Amino acid sequence: MSRPRLFIHVRDPKLADELERSAIIRQFIIVKSGDDSTWSEQLQQQDCELALIETDQHDDADHQALLASKILTEIDFIFISSGTPNERLDQLMRKGAGYHFRAPLDVASLLDTLHDFYQQLSTKRTDVSATCSELDQFGLLVGSSKPMLKLYRTIRKVAVTDANVLIVGESGAGKELVANTLHLASMRADKPFVAINCGALSPELIDSELFGHNKGAFTGAHRDHQGVFAQAKGGTLFLDEITEMPIEHQVKLLRVLENGEYRPVGSDKVFSAQVRIAAATNRDPMQAIADGMLREDLYFRLAQFPIHVPPLREREQDVLGLAQHFLAYRNVQEQQTKQFSAETQCLIASHSWAGNVRELKHAVERAYILADSIIEPNHLLLDECMPGQNDCELAAASVPVGVRLDEVEKAVILRTLALNGGNKTDTAQQLGVSVKTLYNKLEKYQFD
Numbered sequence: 001m002s003r004p005r006l007f008i009h010v011r012d013p014k015l016a017d018e019l020e021r022s023a024i025i026r027q028f029i030i031v032k033s034g035d036d037s038t039w040s041e042q043l044q045q046q047d048c049e050l051a052l053i054e055t056d057q058h059d060d061a062d063h064q065a066l067l068a069s070k071i072l073t074e075i076d077f078i079f080i081s082s083g084t085p086n087e088r089l090d091q092l093m094r095k096g097a098g099y100h101f102r103a104p105l106d107v108a109s110l111l112d113t114l115h116d117f118y119q120q121l122s123t124k125r126t127d128v129s130a131t132c133s134e135l136d137q138f139g140l141l142v143g144s145s146k147p148m149l150k151l152y153r154t155i156r157k158v159a160v161t162d163a164n165v166l167i168v169g170e171s172g173a174g175k176e177l178v179a180n181t182l183h184l185a186s187m188r189a190d191k192p193f194v195a196i197n198c199g200a201l202s203p204e205l206i207d208s209e210l211f212g213h214n215k216g217a218f219t220g221a222h223r224d225h226q227g228v229f230a231q232a233k234g235g236t237l238f239l240d241e242i243t244e245m246p247i248e249h250q251v252k253l254l255r256v257l258e259n260g261e262y263r264p265v266g267s268d269k270v271f272s273a274q275v276r277i278a279a280a281t282n283r284d285p286m287q288a289i290a291d292g293m294l295r296e297d298l299y300f301r302l303a304q305f306p307i308h309v310p311p312l313r314e315r316e317q318d319v320l321g322l323a324q325h326f327l328a329y330r331n332v333q334e335q336q337t338k339q340f341s342a343e344t345q346c347l348i349a350s351h352s353w354a355g356n357v358r359e360l361k362h363a364v365e366r367a368y369i370l371a372d373s374i375i376e377p378n379h380l381l382l383d384e385c386m387p388g389q390n391d392c393e394l395a396a397a398s399v400p401v402g403v404r405l406d407e408v409e410k411a412v413i414l415r416t417l418a419l420n421g422g423n424k425t426d427t428a429q430q431l432g433v434s435v436k437t438l439y440n441k442l443e444k445y446q447f448d
């Protein structure tokens with residue numbers, strides 16, 4: 001069992017002394033800040049798993065440095081402050097930095113938190129090699145990098161509560177898997193997990209999709225229909241792409257979250273909403289509020305607990321391991337022993353994977369189909385996915401005359417989707433159709 005390293009920057013000498021005498025803190029390998037440079041600089045140079053920082057308004061530059069640094073997603077933070085509102089520190093909290101204890105400091109609960117961290121950190125492996133093919137897994141999530149271990153801890157913590165969560169991260173980074181894992185780790189695990197894409201709900205049917213309807217409630221309502229709140233009863237309702245729900249409809253959701261009640265269309269019966277909400281977005285929620293895409297009041301209801309899913313580029317340590325994980329999975333399914341060549345491994349490790357894990361997974365699956373036994377770089381088809389100059393002209397010139405229009409449409413849709421790393425909102429926008437239309441077309445092609 002390895003001893004985790006704790007970085008301590010505490011200015012108040014009395015508090016520093018009290019903490020250092022505590023048996024809980026002495027279990028860690030302690031790294032104290034010195035006077036030679038700022039605490040954020042010193043922290044970046046130390047390989048610590050946890051940082052305890054007493055901070056104030058004068059630390060603005062340190063806070064800013066942390067916001068720009070990947071260490072924020074790799075290690076956990078416990079901040080102690082006087083309680084004076086500090087926008088930069090709030091930003092760090094929103095990015096999932098960890099804990100913030102305000103004055104008057106309750107030393108006992110601070111030590112409890114440190115004890116918790118000690119237990120979690122000391123039982124985790126910390127020496128995972130970058131080329132390891134046996135990645136750790138928590139729930140449905142695979143990955144051994146520090147940001148993933150931190151994410152697992154966050155999910156474990158929030159899973160035992162009933163707080164609504166807002167999962168923020170780039171497209172393909174694994175937000176739905178995070179929501180599903182949260183569900184599996186919670187007391188609701190034996191109840192349903194229901195996922196809907198808010199961008200794909202048709203505005204006319206939104207009430208019915210969410211709350212259900214009674215037979216005869218409107219033209220075409222031939223029988224009773226259960227909405228997602230009823231389907232997810234006792235479990236978790238995952239509202240994907242929440243910022244894509246028309247703003248005028250968001251108020252309906254807000255009402256349910258406030259009252260805990262909903263009424264199916266055409267019914268006079270009121271039901272209690274016994275669900276935990278996990279919502280997700282690939283937009284910056286603050287920007288979405290400023291752009292009028294997300295109601296601020298809804299944001300505060302949803303983000304009782306924000307969870308940030310780091311993009312794949314912040315988990316370099318996992319990239320090759322994930323590729324090998326997906327390959328091993330296919331090998332077992334197909335009873336094969338296909339392998340990546342050394343060049344392919346280099347390419348996988350150095351590619352930028354803008355579409356995150358989804359893009360990586362699809363590239364491995366494509367390569368698996370194309371390769372016989374050794375997967376070479378060209379099998380990944382990474383170049384083919386890059387938009388070229390005059391892309392439209394080239395594409396038009398390469399479509400043989402006489403090809404059915406629906407075939408051309410399908411090819412264009414799937415290619416645009418691949419270019420966008422699977423993001424349906426961006427794809428729909430580029431193609432000039434609604435997300436709902438895109439979903440209908442994908443359903444027609446039976447494309448997952």
Ligand SMILES: Nc1ncnc2c1ncn2[C@@H]1O[C@H](COP(=O)(O)OP(=O)(O)OP(=O)(O)O)[C@@H](O)[C@H]1O
Nearest residue numbers: 141142170171172173174175176177282357358423
């Ligand atoms: N950590 C992970 N381990 C294993 N598979 C992963 C991981 N993260 C993502 N994936 C896979 O990548 C794909 C995309 O994941 P997911 O749908 O959860 O992403 P998302 O962030 O919700 O995307 P979007 O914003 O486009 O809805 C899925 O096939 C998922 O199984």
